[in-house]
Structure formats: structure tokens, C-alpha cells
Amino acid sequence: MHGEKDLETTLLGPVLADRDCGDCTACCTVLTVDTPDFKKPAGTPCTHLTAHGCGIHAVRPPICRSWFCAWRRVAAMPDEARPDRSGLLVSINFVREPRNCFEGVSINVRALAGSDAIENGMAATILDSLCDRLIPVWFSDGSKKMLMHPENDVASLVNSGEPAPAHLRNEVAAWRKRYGVFAANG
Ligand code: SF4
Ligand code: SF4
DSSP: OOSSOOHHHHHHOSOOTTOOOTTOOHHHHHSOEEETTEEEOTTSOOTTEETTEETTGGGOOHHHHTOOBGGGTOTTSOGGGSHHHHSEEEEEEEOSSOSSTTTSEEEEEEEOTTOOTTTTSHHHHHHHHHTTSSSOEEEEOSSOEEEEESOHHHHHHHHHOOOOOGGGHHHHHHHHHHHGGGSTTO
């Protein structure tokens, strides 16, 4: 991938030189994969995992190529936010048939089972580092998924297309310009 920037690089920036996975194998363990060419259950290390990461990296399945770990790209996320340390998996998420403006392309912060990231403040630290840009941010705790950014009043105006009050007009217009294509009435 040279020359033109891919979408994930445009949104999050490039992979940072000092953000190696190290001992973390969270994404290759936690996630469910269920595609025609590759399946693995949630919470089970992938059979292709080795002591040095993915043993088939050069030919890994398409689903693995479309996984983008935000911790490796967002310098504002602290080092301690590495998913195996923080209990939070943060990724760019693409939904093929979004139900609203904020589902098509977004950042997804997922609390792993047993994570104490809400109690120890890491979830708030990570959300603070992500909720300052024109990218929707969702938080899921395993049982429900909540839109954290933008605020609810902005989100409902962007989704409905209704006129925004003066103090929200510019913000709503910016979101609508970038994500209006995903609106139900878009
Ligand atoms: S979750 Fe991120 S840091 Fe951990 S193994 Fe996956 S890509 Fe690497
Ligand atoms: S194939 Fe490689 S990248 Fe994909 S889940 Fe398995 S170890 Fe991870």
C-alpha cells in the first residue's frame, strides 16, 4: 500500500513506529470470525497464532486484513491502553448496511470480559483521546452498544436532517457533510 492513503490511515493516521503488538494477542483471541474462508470462535486463540504473532501474516484472510487496531495508530492513546493491558479493544469499524449516519464508519471501543477499565478510569481516558475528531465513537460492554461521540442532540439532528439551532449549526453540518451518505433518508 503505497501512494494513496487508505481510509484507515486518513481517519487514524499511520501505524506508529513504537506501537508493536508485543505480547498482545487480544484481537486474534477475543474476536469471533465467521467468514466463508475462515472461522474461529470468540475467546479462543487463533490456530495461526505463534509466539511471534500471526504465522500466516502475508496470506492472512481478508477479514484479518480489514482489522485496524486504533492503539497502534493513535498517539493520544496512552501506552497502557494496549488492549491486553487495558481490557479495551479499539478499532475502526465498517458496517456494510448502516442504519444511521454513525454506523457506516466509526471507532468502536469494546470492553473485554472481566475488564475493569471503567472502574479504573482507563475507559474515560481512551474516550477522551478519541472523541475530539469528526469520527463517530461507540462503546460496547458486551451487552449493549452506545454512541459516545457526537453528543445525542447533535446525532439526532444529523440523522434526521432537521434544521439545527444556531449554536450547533456548524457542527451538525460538518457531520452531515461527511456521513450524510449513511442517513436513512440520506
Ligand atoms: S489488539 Fe492491537 S495491539 Fe493487540 S495484537 Fe491486535 S493489533 Fe496488536
Ligand atoms: S489468521 Fe492471523 S491475523 Fe487472523 S486471527 Fe489468525 S493469527 Fe490473527
